[in-house]
Amino acid sequence: MLAVVWSALPIVFILLYALVTLYMEMKVAAHMQDRLAYMRTGWHGTLQPFADILKLLQKEDTISVAADKKLFMLAPYVVFVGTYGAFSTIPFTSLYIGSNIDLGAFFIVAVSSLVVVGILMGGWASNNKWSIFGAMRSAAQMVSYEIPTALTILIAVMITGSLNLQEVAKFQEGGIQNWVVFGGPMPLTQKLLLIPFTLVTFLILFIASLAEVNRTPFDLPEAESELVQGFNTEYSGMRFAMFYLAEYANMFLVAAVAVSLFLGGWASPFGSFMSGPVWGLFWFVGKGMVLVFLQIWIRWTLPRLRVDQLMYTSWKVLTPFLFVCIFAVGIILVL
Amino acid sequence: MSAVRGYFRNIWLALSTVAIGMKITFKHLFVPAVTVQYPDVKMKLPERARNRLYVNIDDCIGCDQCSMACPVDCIIIETIKSTPDQDLGTTSTGHKKKLHVPRFDIDIAKCCYCGLCVYPCPTECIVMTDVYEFSEFDRHNLIYNYSIMTPQEIEMATEKLKKAEEEAAAKKAAAAAAKAASTAAAQPSALPTTGGTATQNPKPTGPAPDSSQQPGNS
């Protein structure tokens, strides 16, 4: 019984976080474009996310006649499960981690690739040429960006010595200088040598995570101006809400992974000041939201990459840089 | 070697231009929004704004210029001539009104807001106002009827006109009959014969072969 409650806590968090992020996205987007977003539902539009969710929930559930019904209905849930499963190994605070397995990071990479399966199912089952386009592009994109993600995780693991994310977070306790992005708690010479490589690795992880969640500049699967809505075209109502929720959950997931591995997880940047289990949650969510804000900021600034340029970036730019970083970090750690 | 240089240059350009773009959008986060929250706040329109039409029917002389100028034929005007004994008054610009206007309809749904009807009006009675909130639920409410003549007035005016025309027609017929009778009386034997042309032609038979004109006379 306790296990059910224990494992349901992240979904409570995800629901609350989705509402906040929906609001933040539209407000940040609006103010970057010199305009106001919703102002009439609630004070300055604060009730708008509720209104959006209500609208999606009460829509008519249409499935086109020629669609593959079983796959069509299953696809959103597969995508959500792929995302939510990975939440089980994220340490929200020093006292809470869904499942304290020793293979945390590896498990995340493995489970989050279920999302690809879900998207392919959704695109194929819609029986719509535009959806198939979106699904194929998305599959190619996500598969190719798993490699840089896995390699950055490898680098972080090399520095911290454990795949268990809770251990990694504990490793970075003690202040901002101990964060892996600044070299980790190492002797000074090693740290200084490591810093350029860890900074580059963190940047690459951020870029790869943008591609994992299908956000601009990598949002070709849902390129609104080309494919209407990509693989989402035929979905409406509750199923679309599921896809949407899964996308936002995925945003936080990749931010959480980046935070746990590189930015200290739930550890306070001031060392022992403002640390503790409750403060840990605050720091973790705060850092995660900063990264989510960064994702939103980038989305509203940059144009979209074409699918072959996307592949080029992944295979010919990110991966070689990461190989260089792996070698360098390995050598520096051995010194 | 230049391919390698190109490769690194691409990466550097990508990162630097992205950073510049992000700086611009970040700065715009702190620029106050330019949205005007209509309908709580309404912007003031300039004085020449061209929106809904308005007709001051008291000034209308029924000249039909606006209706002819309209490119989409949205103005429909019907007039009834007034008899000389009726006094319709003058407009505020000094024109004397000579026509009743029983029908002055503008279908504002057809109007294209070009303003071509405003310029030809001699009394400046049709103007474009700055009203832009005039939606209706029923499409037929968008046909604006500007005439203020009641059905009785219209009937009276039509009757008067008919009577006046009949009188005028009768008078004309009587005058024509009288003229025919008088000309017939003035020339009792005026039967057109072959020699008639000489007597009926008062024109002089051309200048005489100038036998009387002596060179010395000129």
Add this chain to the structure above:
Amino acid sequence: MIEAKTLPTSYVTQPGEIRTSSGKTLHTDEMIINMGPQHPSTHGVLRLEIVVDGEIIVDVIPHIGYLHRCFEKHAEHMTNYQQVLPYADRMDYVAAMNMEHGYALAVERMMKIEVPERVEYIRVIMAELQRIASHLIAVGTFGIDAGAFTPFLYAFHDREHILDLYEMTCGARLLYNYIWIGGVSHDLPPQFIDKAKEFCTYFKPRIKQFNDLLTFNEIFVKRCANVGVLPKDVAINYACSGPMLRASGVNWDLRRDDPYSVYNRFEWEPQVGKGEMGTVGDTWDRHIVRMREMEQSVRIIEQALAGIPVGNVQAAIPKRIRPEAGEIYARTETPRGELGYYVISDGSTTPFRVKARSPAFVNLSVLPEISRGAMIADLVLIAGSVDIVLGEVDR
């Protein structure tokens, strides 16, 4: 990266052809996709029937006519030449002043009317402001096609200032009925010149900001360079005009080469594409030509504002427009290209025939030629770079 120019022709499947791979018979077929009249990215109701092989385009067939509103037939039934002007506005609703200017020029030439100088200067100012407004829409929507949503809103913010200037002068924001045959409908209000000067000083840094945000962004450059290349000879053969032609390297601008109004009094340069980021005549060139044309328009406006003479703007408006029987073709340079009006008069007050040669219609005809071998993502950009307005294409 797949470059359109280096694509081997054998990659493109002919209909019904069976491509084999590694000796086994493998039947591949092409897909016909419809980018229908309602689509977030075709600029108006344009239907593109695309024949694709995977993501590579084999053929594009545009279907137009969804916005045909019989401009030319209406023009024959108006009671006078003046009444045709609101219809001319509505053809290209984004650049209405230029449409009116072209028609007024045609009829004035037929009637041999000389308009006062002040009228010419006002017309030039209005036409150039309209060019800026139209190009702002073009580059803004081009950004959206590429995925950048923010520059569009910055462009529209700037356009608001121009529309405010227009509203102050003639009362309307989009469809003006301002440039009349023989003059203009209203004289400039007293505060116009100062506000217009303010706009010019405000606008120049905004162009730079737009360029920083979008034009020189590496992602955008990589999307647009070498895509949809329109070679010089193809452009001339297809009768392209305007920024499409100039971006392909042809230095031809009607304002300088076939001067009308008072354009030959101002100092400015037509912008030509040089292939800075790719090949000459690709979509990036068209984009940068439009951006630079906006700068040149600001130059013209500033010079015109400084030198505008006083006078009566309605002095030459004829009471009765009745040209003698004959025909004329008059062309002007709109933001989209060469707009021509072919007017035939039979000596009465109604035109016998008004044919509008719309630049967007002719520019659109080159779309299949330049998009063979591109990808679908590129097709959206190519269609956006042609800068069509369906009202003008369909008339």
